[in-house]
Amino acid sequence: MKSQARVVIIGGGVAGTSALYHLAERGWTDCMLLEMDELTSGSTWHAAGNIPTFSSSRNMIKLQHYGTQLYSKLCDNPDYPINYHKTGSIRLAQTRQRMEEFQHVSAMANAMGLDYEILDDQAMKQRHPFLEGHDLLGALWDPHDGDIDPSQLTQAYASHARKAGATIHRFTKVTGISRTSSGEWSVQTDKGDVLAEYVINAGGYRGAEVSQLSEKFLPMVTMEHQYLITESIPELAAIDQRLPLVRDPDDSYYLRQEKSGLILGPYEMKATARWKDGKIPDKFAYELFANDLDRLEWYIEKACERMPILGSVGVQRVINGPIPYSPDGAPYIGPTFGLPNFFQMNGFSFGICQSGGAGKCIAEWIIDGKPEWDLWSLDPRRYTDYADQKYVVDRAIELYQHEYAINFPVEERPAGRPRKVSPSYDRLAAKGARFGARGGWERAVWFARKPNVGDESPSYQRGVWFEAVAEECLNVRDNVGLLDLGGFSKFEVQGEGTSAWLDTLIAGKLPTVGRVSLSYFCADNGGVWSEMTLTRLADEHYMLICGAAAKWHDYQWLDEHLPTDSAIELVDVSDDYGTLVVAGPRAREVLQPMTQTDMSHASFRWLSCQTIQLAGIEVRALRVNYVGELGWELHVKMENQLALYDALMEAGSAFDLQDFGMYAMESMRLEKSYRAWKVDLDHEYSPLRSGLDRFVDLNKPAFKGRDALLAEVSSDLPDIFVTLLLDAGEESSIIENTDALYGCPILVDADIVGYTTSGGYGHRISSSIALGYVKPEFALDGTQVEINVLGHLRKGRVVAESPYDPENKALRS
Numbered sequence: 001m002k003s004q005a006r007v008v009i010i011g012g013g014v015a016g017t018s019a020l021y022h023l024a025e026r027g028w029t030d031c032m033l034l035e036m037d038e039l040t041s042g043s044t045w046h047a048a049g050n051i052p053t054f055s056s057s058r059n060m061i062k063l064q065h066y067g068t069q070l071y072s073k074l075c076d077n078p079d080y081p082i083n084y085h086k087t088g089s090i091r092l093a094q095t096r097q098r099m100e101e102f103q104h105v106s107a108m109a110n111a112m113g114l115d116y117e118i119l120d121d122q123a124m125k126q127r128h129p130f131l132e133g134h135d136l137l138g139a140l141w142d143p144h145d146g147d148i149d150p151s152q153l154t155q156a157y158a159s160h161a162r163k164a165g166a167t168i169h170r171f172t173k174v175t176g177i178s179r180t181s182s183g184e185w186s187v188q189t190d191k192g193d194v195l196a197e198y199v200i201n202a203g204g205y206r207g208a209e210v211s212q213l214s215e216k217f218l219p220m221v222t223m224e225h226q227y228l229i230t231e232s233i234p235e236l237a238a239i240d241q242r243l244p245l246v247r248d249p250d251d252s253y254y255l256r257q258e259k260s261g262l263i264l265g266p267y268e269m270k271a272t273a274r275w276k277d278g279k280i281p282d283k284f285a286y287e288l289f290a291n292d293l294d295r296l297e298w299y300i301e302k303a304c305e306r307m308p309i310l311g312s313v314g315v316q317r318v319i320n321g322p323i324p325y326s327p328d329g330a331p332y333i334g335p336t337f338g339l340p341n342f343f344q345m346n347g348f349s350f351g352i353c354q355s356g357g358a359g360k361c362i363a364e365w366i367i368d369g370k371p372e373w374d375l376w377s378l379d380p381r382r383y384t385d386y387a388d389q390k391y392v393v394d395r396a397i398e399l400y401q402h403e404y405a406i407n408f409p410v411e412e413r414p415a416g417r418p419r420k421v422s423p424s425y426d427r428l429a430a431k432g433a434r435f436g437a438r439g440g441w442e443r444a445v446w447f448a449r450k451p452n453v454g455d456e457s458p459s460y461q462r463g464v465w466f467e468a469v470a471e472e473c474l475n476v477r478d479n480v481g482l483l484d485l486g487g488f489s490k491f492e493v494q495g496e497g498t499s500a501w502l503d504t505l506i507a508g509k510l511p512t513v514g515r516v517s518l519s520y521f522c523a524d525n526g527g528v529w530s531e532m533t534l535t536r537l538a539d540e541h542y543m544l545i546c547g548a549a550a551k552w553h554d555y556q557w558l559d560e561h562l563p564t565d566s567a568i569e570l571v572d573v574s575d576d577y578g579t580l581v582v583a584g585p586r587a588r589e590v591l592q593p594m595t596q597t598d599m600s601h602a603s604f605r606w607l608s609c610q611t612i613q614l615a616g617i618e619v620r621a622l623r624v625n626y627v628g629e630l631g632w633e634l635h636v637k638m639e640n641q642l643a644l645y646d647a648l649m650e651a652g653s654a655f656d657l658q659d660f661g662m663y664a665m666e667s668m669r670l671e672k673s674y675r676a677w678k679v680d681l682d683h684e685y686s687p688l689r690s691g692l693d694r695f696v697d698l699n700k701p702a703f704k705g706r707d708a709l710l711a712e713v714s715s716d717l718p719d720i721f722v723t724l725l726l727d728a729g730e731e732s733s734i735i736e737n738t739d740a741l742y743g744c745p746i747l748v749d750a751d752i753v754g755y756t757t758s759g760g761y762g763h764r765i766s767s768s769i770a771l772g773y774v775k776p777e778f779a780l781d782g783t784q785v786e787i788n789v790l791g792h793l794r795k796g797r798v799v800a801e802s803p804y805d806p807e808n809k810a811l812r813s
């Protein structure tokens with residue numbers, strides 16, 4: 001075995017071999033894969049091998065669709081035969097909400113070049129004669145779906161990579177991982193040590209174990225996933241056509257042909273996690289768990305009703321295999337916080353269909369510094385320190401139970417919570433707050449101030465919270481509101497050279513001392529990497545603020561770019577400070593009596609910062625907010641947060657100060673056309689395409705991404721950011737009661753010209769709003785468009801930015 005390789009991949013399942021294949025395809029052949037047992041011996045060999053492209057995420061559809069194309073290409077090679085059946089799939093809808101999901105996902109996918117179809121009962125029957133569909137509302141046809149032999153796919157990746165010059169060492173156990181003084185990785189194995197520039201952890205259900213070798217906790221747990229294979233069914237043996245795969249998501253199972261029998265795989269409510277303490281037996285390879293068919297009884301009955309031939313034969317085999325799960329069921333593909341050049345590629349609960357796209361993306365992370373597609377929802381840094389072992393187990397069980405649940409735009413699932421609460425949590429709870437977790441922090445999302453609020457279950461329609469949120473927004477507009485924004489991420493940077501250094505990273509101008517500016521950090525391709533609020537506390541001292549979820553992502557970006565030879569100090573102070581937002585026309589009246597500081601507009605201007613005493617408590621007050629009103633963000637030492645909350649509430653009682661929550665904030669930020677990071681902004685879009693030109697200063701001699709932005713200025717942009725107002729629906733109360741959501745196609749004269757990134761209702765302007773991207777010729781104020789919302793074409797129009805208070809009079813008052 002060589003003692004050196006540019007990249008060492010740990011884990012020889014479908015993911016690890018795909019990484020090796022994709023690196024080799026890009027010419028990186030000095031790569032070595034280490035597998036403790038035989039290739040595929042973890043979760044790959046027993047996987048059902050289904051290949052869905054369906055997802056509620058645009059980028060996951062891209063990733064999975066890429067896989068289907070790659071698998072067809074790999075199958076073209078007669079040297080490595082692969083059993084790949086592109087049968088198409090039928091997803092069944094028992095409920096109106098499920099049909100809405102299908103309408104939404106099919107419109108989104110088809111706008112990206114896929115060709116899903118909505119089927120009625122007859123069309124379903126034509127494609128699948130054995131289905132009982134009389135009770136169904138319809139179905140979704142995915143022609144790209146099917147099944148593949150997972151072991152053959154793995155071997156195909158491996159063979160191609162070997163042929164290109166990459167190496168694979170089976171039965172080679174990694175026993176330690178450490179960083180050398182020269183910044184490389186030393187991977188210790190039972191066959192000797194390997195020095196590597198990069199490490200990819202593709203350890204499957206052992207991914208957390210591998211990560212722990214480098215002292216990094218990775219939130220993952222193993223779940224049992226059972227499926228059964230029937231004996232041969234005469235009706236299937238008699239036909240020469242292979243049936244499409246069926247999913248009945250409302251009853252939570254998949255059902256597909258396997259030879260002349262069927263495979264039935266339920267995601268059951270009695271979900272079972274294994275090795276909950278993270279300790280996996282050393283010798284668990286090519287092994288399964290004991291069957292427990294009792295857990296599946298209900299699902300088997302349901303599937304037999306749906307496809308009666310299933311019940312006509314016995315069970316030939318039951319597979320109960322270990323499948324890795326992250327807390328949100330999505331894999332980890334990307335860098336590891338705090339470990340340079342150490343990448344994760346594991347946590348796949350749908351690994352066979354995702355392996356192709358995952359390999360492409362991990363190769364891009366390593367070779368290009370970032371993947372072509374923005375894959376934040378798969379980034380390992382989306383979980384920070386709050387995600388401990390108990391959290392993972394609780395969330396993974398909940399997720400497994402909801403594997404086929406509809407991904408509604410607003411839903412706050414309870415498992416694993418609360419993790420982090422701000423000091424005023426109990427006060428908010430006592431006032432009827434409903435909470436949602438953001439970056440592990442509990443935040444009030446809305447306040448149920450009236451009794452008997454009704455059914456709080458999620459849906460595509462506006463929920464029971466709608467009227468309460470309207471009241472919160474209107475109180476902010478007319479009086480003043482208070483929002484506890486616990487968990488805002490905050491970093492301090494200071495030391496000689498800080499200003500010059502920051503100036504090379506941000507696209508815009510640095511604020512002057514005492515001033516605040518919203519700043520965009522671009523990648524080399526000019527795409528928006530991070531968005532942070534910069535407050536210049538002194539000449540060489542700044543506070544940087546970003547969202548709770550961005551903490552590790554943004555900290556790592558700053559840290560990676562720190563000059564090695566400078567005295568600049570970067571400190572994460574997120575947990576030291578709480579944040580309370582006071583916003584509304586009466587904000588000044590509330591605050592002024594609490595302080596000696598002159599809070600007038602002349603003395604405390606918009607986009608400025610002062611350290612002040614409020615009710616005797618020291619507060620760093622920033623005159624900014626995300627709701628577009630006169631207001632301040634108050635950053636206060638965590639130990640004083642509750643006292644400040646109480647003092648504000650007391651002082652505000654004369655001015656109708658009321659708490660508001662995240663749903664109200666979301667509504668108000670849409671009315672101001674404020675983009676949300678990783679929702680409306682991502683690294684596939686530059687600040688110019690995102691309509692953020694005012695935050696870009698191309699006259700600066702140098703900053704990261706400048707060359708790409710300059711090139712963009714002189715070329716035609718494919719699309720740009722717009723704000724849209726939707727007309728009130730005319731068709732039914734359901735549509736009137738529904739706002740656009742992420743990924744809705746935008747059309748002009750029946751042609752798709754863009755898609756939405758956010759949607760919601762603006763209570764201050766009494767209109768449904770969407771944000772999104774369209775081709776530049778359709779971005780003019782007044783352009784009439786249609787937006788496909790859950791399959792209904794809603795009329796709307798492009799409007800100038802910030803439909804609420806476009807001149808920012810409230811902010812400047």
Ligand SMILES: NCCCC(=O)O
Nearest residue numbers: 048050052254349350
């Ligand atoms: N890993 C199981 C695949 C599930 C599905 O096909 O929906």
